[in-house]
Amino acid sequence: MENTTSIEIRNLIKYFHEPETFQVLKGVSFTVNKGQFLSIVGKSGSGKSTLLYVLSTMDTDYEGTLQINGELLTGKTQNQLAAFRNEHIGFVFQFHYLLPEFSALQNVMLPALKLGKLSAEEIEHKAYESLRLLDLQGQELKNAKRLSGGQQQRVAIARALINSPSVIMGDEPTGNLDTKNSKAVQDIFKQLAHEYGQTIICVTHDPDFANNTDKIIEMKDGLIV
Amino acid sequence: MLKSNNIQIAKVHLTSKIWQTFVAVLGVTFGVSMYIFMNSFMNGVNKAQDDLAFRALAHVRIYNQDNKNDYNPIESQFDLSKTIINILNRKNIQYTSGLKNSSAIVSLVKKQPEVVAVSRQVNSSVFFRSGSKQVNGVVSGVELKSEDELYNTSLTVIQGEWNNLLKYKTGIILGKLLAERLGLQINNSINVLTSEGVSKNYIVVGIFESNLKTMDETKAYLNIMAARQLVGESSDYASDIMVNIKEKENTANYIQKIAPLVPFQVESWQEANEQLVAGSELRNIIAVAVSLTILLVAGFGIYNIMTMTINEKIKEIAILKALGFSGSDIMTIFITQAAVIGIFGALVGVILGYGISLLINMIPFTIAGMDTLPIFFQTKDFLFAVVFGILTTLIAGYLPSIKASKIDPVIIIRG
Numbered sequence: 001m002e003n004t005t006s007i008e009i010r011n012l013i014k015y016f017h018e019p020e021t022f023q024v025l026k027g028v029s030f031t032v033n034k035g036q037f038l039s040i041v042g043k044s045g046s047g048k049s050t051l052l053y054v055l056s057t058m059d060t061d062y063e064g065t066l067q068i069n070g071e072l073l074t075g076k077t078q079n080q081l082a083a084f085r086n087e088h089i090g091f092v093f094q095f096h097y098l099l100p101e102f103s104a105l106q107n108v109m110l111p112a113l114k115l116g117k118l119s120a121e122e123i124e125h126k127a128y129e130s131l132r133l134l135d136l137q138g139q140e141l142k143n144a145k146r147l148s149g150g151q152q153q154r155v156a157i158a159r160a161l162i163n164s165p166s167v168i169m170g171d172e173p174t175g176n177l178d179t180k181n182s183k184a185v186q187d188i189f190k191q192l193a194h195e196y197g198q199t200i201i202c203v204t205h206d207p208d209f210a211n212n213t214d215k216i217i218e219m220k221d222g223l224i225v
Numbered sequence: 226m227l228k229s230n231n232i233q234i235a236k237v238h239l240t241s242k243i244w245q246t247f248v249a250v251l252g253v254t255f256g257v258s259m260y261i262f263m264n265s266f267m268n269g270v271n272k273a274q275d276d277l278a279f280r281a282l283a284h285v286r287i288y289n290q291d292n293k294n295d296y297n298p299i300e301s302q303f304d305l306s307k308t309i310i311n312i313l314n315r316k317n318i319q320y321t322s323g324l325k326n327s328s329a330i331v332s333l334v335k336k337q338p339e340v341v342a343v344s345r346q347v348n349s350s351v352f353f354r355s356g357s358k359q360v361n362g363v364v365s366g367v368e369l370k371s372e373d374e375l376y377n378t379s380l381t382v383i384q385g386e387w388n389n390l391l392k393y394k395t396g397i398i399l400g401k402l403l404a405e406r407l408g409l410q411i412n413n414s415i416n417v418l419t420s421e422g423v424s425k426n427y428i429v430v431g432i433f434e435s436n437l438k439t440m441d442e443t444k445a446y447l448n449i450m451a452a453r454q455l456v457g458e459s460s461d462y463a464s465d466i467m468v469n470i471k472e473k474e475n476t477a478n479y480i481q482k483i484a485p486l487v488p489f490q491v492e493s494w495q496e497a498n499e500q501l502v503a504g505s506e507l508r509n510i511i512a513v514a515v516s517l518t519i520l521l522v523a524g525f526g527i528y529n530i531m532t533m534t535i536n537e538k539i540k541e542i543a544i545l546k547a548l549g550f551s552g553s554d555i556m557t558i559f560i561t562q563a564a565v566i567g568i569f570g571a572l573v574g575v576i577l578g579y580g581i582s583l584l585i586n587m588i589p590f591t592i593a594g595m596d597t598l599p600i601f602f603q604t605k606d607f608l609f610a611v612v613f614g615i616l617t618t619l620i621a622g623y624l625p626s627i628k629a630s631k632i633d634p635v636i637i638i639r640g
């Protein structure tokens with residue numbers, strides 16, 4: 001049978017040691033299938049962002065195991081994980097985090113230039129495409145620091161899509177968007193999941209967003225309920 | 226592709242904070258230009274000093290003097306512990322100083338390829354007398370052509386002409402201060418009295434000024450033939466043979482080759498003038514110490530600026546890492562910035578250092594025959610300044626960029 005598992009975590013435990021030792025994740029396990037559009041909901045402080053950072057491979061200080069596309073990522077070096085992220089994971093941070101001195105276009109192109117699989121012209125073309133899809137025509141050459149909060153968030157989404165990663169993660173990716181733009185992003189995510197088989201995991205506080213996804217995971221005090 | 230991407234990022238960093246980049250470049254420029262100026266100035270001083278000194282100093286001197294005062298034929302024959310020796314009123318027999326067959330030695334010495342000029346001299350201490358005035362000094366009988374090759378003496382003759390010594394058999398050229406003390410002018414006559422008691426009259430056919438005070442006060446030139454007559458020696462006699470070689474620093478090498486062939490003392494200018502060597506060595510040490518300090522301070526400045534830049538960009542570094550840039554990508558980005566600052570700063574520094582030196586070279590300074598403050602350019606100073614300037618910048622950029630490459634993105638992004 002074809003392997004359809006995209007992400008698999010087993011018994012994830014995470015502590016913070018500052019200001020005092022405190023268990024944030026208390027043994028979280030689940031699997032996500034390829035092409036699934038998943039949302040994580042829960043009260044503020046329940047550990048959603050923390051979980052997403054572990055899933056994104058950036059946080060390596062945890063107990064338990066993480067597998068993406070059948071590859072065990074627990075225990076790999078920072079540089080191995082960086083290369084893996086570059087190719088397989090697109091990430092939209094809770095606070096948008098663009099490079100302020102680079103144009104919107106350059107921000108979107110960076111991960112693809114790093115990956116180096118396409119020529120600069122092809123990448124540029126692709127970047128223009130995704131910016132247009134996110135209603136950012138005419139903003140491409142503006143410096144990121146001159147864009148509004150919602151525009152920045154959409155640039156960050158375009159950047160997460162540029163390498164066609166097998167997994168896209170978002171920490172409240174539509175938190176700063178109006179209903180119309182939020183709906184557009186949801187549609188894009190849905191299409192990517194269902195037509196191109198990309199796995200999407202989003203943390204959200206928006207019930208409409210959550211209801212629009214294939215599966216909802218609810219977190220409470222570091223556990224899935 | 227991958228590399229050019231990092232370089233592109235470095236370029237954006239450099240150009241987006243252009244003022245900061247400018248200050249960093251200025252630091253390197255300052256260090257490099259001061260290094261070039263300091264060294265060119267010290268070289269100039271050393272060279273001026275040497276030029277002055279070598280007006281009266283040959284690279285190698287061959288002479289024959291009695292310096293063996295310890296020869297004791299009796300003590301060397303007997304075992305000292307068993308014999309009591311008592312020599313009364315011991316006297317040395319007369320030692321024949323000077324070189325009797327000088328042309329043989331000249332042709333021997335000339336055979337080495339590095340020899341530039343060889344000149345024979347007959348030097349003797351004398352009294353110069355004019356009317357009631359009497360001054361003691363030295364006459365130097367010289368071979369006019371080779372003496373001029375050695376020291377450019379003809380250029381120091383300020384009245385009359387160097388070659389007058391060839392034309393007039395009884396001609397003499399006096400030092401300027403000597404002539405003044407004796408109250409003599411050109412075409413006056415002068416009496417010279419040797420220590421052997423020989424007295425002869427000469428006509429002043431020239432006056433020289435070497436800017437070396439002792440020389441101008443005590444020295445007079447004769448044709449070598451005239452000098453031999455004065456001291457009563459044969460036509461192949463010389464008291465000293467002076468040799469100049471191509472590289473004045475290489476005397477040791479040359480002396481090693483000819484000393485075994487010449488049965489007389491062979492002395493380098495370094496042995497004869499240790500204070501001159503010490504002076505220029507000390508000046509070099511000062512120049513290097515001062516300019517290295519300047520470059521080092523500039524290096525610290527660059528280190529600070531690089532550290533500041535990296536601290537400012539810590540969030541961006543975290544984002545780049547989150548997007549999949551590796552530690553070595555981050556290092557490439559910041560070392561590229563350091564390299565650009567270093568190369569640019571060094572090149573501007575070379576131009577500025579050259580300019581400052583040229584300006585200093587125009588400041589009047591009329592002591593000891595100089596017109597302006599001396600400057601002497603050496604390619605190796607420029608090369609070293611550039612290499613050291615770039616190297617300091619690279620090290621100053623390397624250390625903080627290691628720190629940057631180790632940044633853990635999640636700590637920054639979590640906030």
Ligand SMILES: Nc1ncnc2c1ncn2[C@@H]1O[C@H](COP(=O)(O)OP(=O)(O)OP(=O)(O)O)[C@@H](O)[C@H]1O
Pocket residue numbers: 016017018019024042043044045046047048049050051639
């Ligand atoms: N760097 C940190 N050091 C210590 N404790 C932390 C740190 N980051 C988060 N926490 C704590 O861990 C818990 C979970 O935080 P997390 O950011 O995962 O919450 P969240 O579910 O994403 O909340 P929100 O919906 O407000 O974004 C919180 O109690 C928070 O105080």
Ligand SMILES: [Mg+2]
Pocket residue numbers: 048049050094171
């Ligand atoms: Mg959160």
